[in-house]
Amino acid sequence: MRTGARPFILMLALVVGCNGSRDQLLADLQSPRPEVRALAVKKLAGQNNADDLILFTRAAKDLAAIVRAEAAVALGESQDPRVVDLLGELLEDSDEEVQGRAAMALSKVKNDKAKAYLMLQYGRRGRTTRQVIVQALKNANVPGAMAEVVAAEAKSQWDRNLLTLSEGELPERVGAAEELGKSGRPEAVNRLLPLVRDSQVVLAAAAVRGLGDAGDKRAVGAIALLLDESFPELRESAITALMKLQDPAVAPRLQAVALEKSAVSPQALDAIVSFPRTPETDAALCAVALDGAPADALVAAQAMRSRGGCPADPIGERLSRVTTAANGLQAVMGLGPSAQALLPKVTPWLQQNDAALRLLAVDAVASVGDASVIPLLQKLLEQESKGLEALRTDWVVQKLPEAYGAEFDPSGSASSLPTGAPKDERAARHATLFDRVKALNAQRARDSGRPVVKPRAPTELFDDVEPARLVPLATVLRALAMLRAPGALELLKGYSQDSSLPLRTAALQGLARLGAEGVAVAREGLLEPERDLQKALAISLVDGGEVGVAALVELLPKMGSEKLLVLDALTRSTAVPASASPVLQAVVKDGGPEAALAAVLLARIQAKDAVPTLIKALDETNTVARRDVLLALGTLGDAQAADVVSRDLFHDLPEIRAAAATALKRMGATTQTESLDALRSDYYRTVRDAAGAALAKGGTASEGAR
Template identity: 60%
Template sequence: MRTRACSTLVLALLLCASCGRGRDQLLADLQSPRPETRAQAVKELAKQGRAEDLALFTQAAKDLTPVVRSEAAVALGSSQDPRVVDLLGELLEDPDEEVQSRAAMSLSEVKGDKAKAYLTLQYARRGPRTRQAIVQALRAASVPNPMTTAVAAESHAIWDRNLLTLNEGSLAERVGAAEELGKSGKPEAVDRLLTLVRDPQVVLAAAAVRGLGEADDARAVGQIAVLLDESFPELRTAASAALLKLQDPVVVQKLAAVALERSSASAGALAAIAGLPRSPESDAALCRIALDGAPTDALDAGRAMRARGGCPIEPVVERLGKPATQESALRTLAGLGPTAAAALPRVLPLISQTDTDLRVRAIEAAAALGDAAAAGPVLLKAYAEEVAAVQPLQADWVSSPLPLRYGAGFDPAAPAPSAHPEDSHSAKQAALFDRLKTLNAARARARGQAPASEPLPPTELVDDVPESKLRVLSALLRSLGALRVDGALAALKPHAQDPSPALRTAALVGLARLGGEGTGIAAKALLEPDREVQKELALALSEQGEAGRKALVSALPQLGPEKVIVLEALYRTSVPADAAPALAEVVKAGGTEAGIAALLLGRLKARDAVPTLVAALADPTAAARRELLTALGEIGERSAAEAVARDLYSDTPDVRAAAAGALTTLGSGAQVEALDALKSDYYREVRLAAERALARINSGAAEATR
């Protein structure tokens, strides 16, 4: 018995000695140069629960390495000492999101009103991951409806900040605050902004008008409409944009008066009329603008009415008979297109006139009216005459071909030659430049892209033909392709490599619209180094039909930053059903173009692309979050709901609104709490999106129980 007692005592002494040595080692590890060792030491010391270690954790919370500060936040929380609340509040503002999240959860362990106040205050200032952690922390602290509490606190803070800024800020700050107040959509915001629409500071009054447009309150229509009579362009433009958002057709006549005055505010007024609910008054206004508006506005108004069935043709034909109004009448017909085909016999004689502007307008109108059988022979004859007139001017001064590569020292893309060729620094610079070009070409080949096109030296020493003398020929080339006139292919092909950008663009656009072989020739030119040529060509191919759009999709892997030009053209028209794999690759690559590609995938309802979209959404730095969320909502694959719901915690209102909008089709009961919380959001668009999603989810649940 005595022996056993002695053995127990010896073992206890050994264990105590071992613990002492272990603690000493942990204390030594706190001074280690290795961050992971210091972090592990903090973690192990926290397990021992000694009150005297609080000072060590406080010091570790100021470590230069996030991983140590993160463990320090956990250790401070596990102490449950009220004295650490302020320090944890500081850690909530740490640059590292992991530290912020750990600090939030630790505050929930400390509990108390002060800890909860820190959490609700920081919700409005932190990123998505920390905002989600704050909600979890509030829930752990037994706060009822934790997300609603946090969202409401954020809403009140934003409201108070904007009101204070509007009253006491600088002019630029007050402008921003006025627009932000409008985005809240609150009746009291509308009341406040209505007092500012007559402010002597025009820039502030315009901001108030923009805010009222965002608020979507019908009470503002009358006061905004009066501003169309003002003389300040910025204020009138803001008024037109706001009236478009308010969608009240009673303002059509006032907008029409602005659109017809041919001022800087006219384009905005026209856009508002075209965007208002259709009515006999809006149709009549658009027809008046098509006749009497500024050139660009008249063309846009005509195109708007083309989609609505056209305008009465008699006033246009009457104007064709008067030299002073012929050009404006032709522009009107170009906008109205086939809906005004009856006017073609009055247009064709004008193609042979001597006035260049009149001829160009007549050619464009003839192409838009769409009667190839009647217009084709006239256009071909005019083309032959114009080529005969231009060819002598295009004759080369030097009959033999010029070099296709720049001589040494003349390449504008190469580094400037040194005045001292023997200088080793210049030689190193040239070698580095060559290596960079080689590496860029190798990367392009690895991605399956064509090497970047570089402008070639001119093929003529002196260009005798100014672009102004090629306007008629360019218009003829476009019209021959648009009407698919017999013989157009033979006429267009020789100009596809023309050194003149205007003729080359016109020929390629004409070939694209021609279809068949022409589309193939045009598609190969998508690698054209001139971006304006690329843009027009991409749009022409997208408008040509399925073949042109397939050509655009096929070109995507070979393009670099120019992808955005092709994607925008597809977005304006439509995208082939088999384009999903190529678009998914664009989304994987990221960048600005990923957003457009995502929207196109949504339009296709490409379920196979859902994993790619979700993976892109998982990147916190993704620039196209709103587009990714919209695409997932349009596809409607419910497995993506959890990934989408994370963005309900976004610190960007547009993203929160997009996430809530996507959950209108994807959502289930799992997202009801978060969506219900967003009904208290500061921003009107977020509240509306959340309410729509909840209504859809609740209606689906009600149907399921029947």
């Protein structure tokens, strides 16, 4: 009996132990700690008890995401068709981890309803969940999983936009028109073309923008007619669309808009500049260079500078008459060295009594770059200096103090106040919130190694000379620097600390073009608080060549919000050194809009060492620089980045999907053919084009369109 009783006692102990363990797990489901509840759900799921399904259903409603995620897994393991709707709800959860767990759980149920949930939610979720949904469909043995969900998403978007265009309210129809155009489908063009003459201007403008995105040149004629409309919004949309359609045949029409000197003229000029070079576009640009508004004429002439310039005779004819001289001088200023033959007709205007024409002539000869005019400019300098000498004479002989007295310093401590000052007054003067914020910002700047920019102390009680009166002198100073006149370096150094902003700006801009010694002085101007000065100086440093570019790169880590100005200037240069890679990588790590420009520059200098930094930047889901980082990785062509880049083929934003496909093409990646082939059915034309180009060896984006 003793031998037979032993197995019975052991079995009884085992049952009691299991029940005790289960009771504990049931108690843990009520724990106030989310991690304990989640672990309890996981362990109960491992016991495969059908009666626990109700427990998992309740856990799916838990306030903690970690618990809902474990509940999704447990529901999927049950493979019970009744849980499909609940898993569909979890697929819409606010937490991506829960969404992913729910998607994989649905793949285990393997019925049509579960598949329908996965197909539906693909177009509504973010990149991570979309990737998991495709994997879930593959696990459920759905053939061509990604191709199927991409096609389903495209069909859903098309049907929704088509219905909205027909039956929606006006704001909804406007959005639908633009979205239909982005599809690039011929049917979309057929739907939108009649709308360009709709009585609702906002809808007509949206249809025009959509036609531009569609990329179908059948729409060029209808859109070009809208340039004669009087509605600014419609004209702007037409110009934007024509720029995207890139048909040089409309250059004469755009030329007429650019010459009317209206609010949309600069936009029309930008469109002409963007077109492929043809005799029509060259003629349009030269016409604007002669007769456009001053700013537009300068842009048009600068565009023609690299194309060999414009015919000299029409410009020379303008220079021969006072009434049209300003147009001719403006054209020469933009054409620069390509207008060398016109210099003899420009120099007489340096002695013109009309100050406006004289200044245009100074800028024109400086742009041409012929040193023979230096004596004339030096004579002008002498005249301008003498004319200002009396006005700029200090009427206070003593030098003004450049620091506050102990009793008046707003940044001083309470101990610097007069001992007799009332307590309330002392608090009001030294404990204001604004002063505290300034002090904290200054301390942060010092801690980060950035110099603290201090306001320039006034050197005059009152300046008798208006800034506009100093512009002629500033123009001559800048011209002498551009021509590298003898003595220009010392002359501009003397004006580099001038109290007048126009003169100081001109001096610093000129010094930036005078080699290493000039750059050493000019670079300090980037730390001044005047934003216009910083922008102009940064561009001048880039124009100054390698020395100026190196100075900008060196100063970049010390800059605060001015980084964007410096980076924008650097993108204009082709002389950014490879040694700038560490500095630019630091900008990418900091994130923000500056990271986008830094990524562009890293790609341009072929900074292979920046690949890990750029890959790391893609971990930031909300970075505004994602598109530029992807394209930079593609340009650098490092195959180790292919897997990371390919994840963005699942991104919910079409511009990111297109950038990822383009990057994969540039780096020659060949292992993502399934995903790229699926994107050839994408709703958006740009994505289809990019995916097709990536699949076509040596092909172009248009070859990949579908």
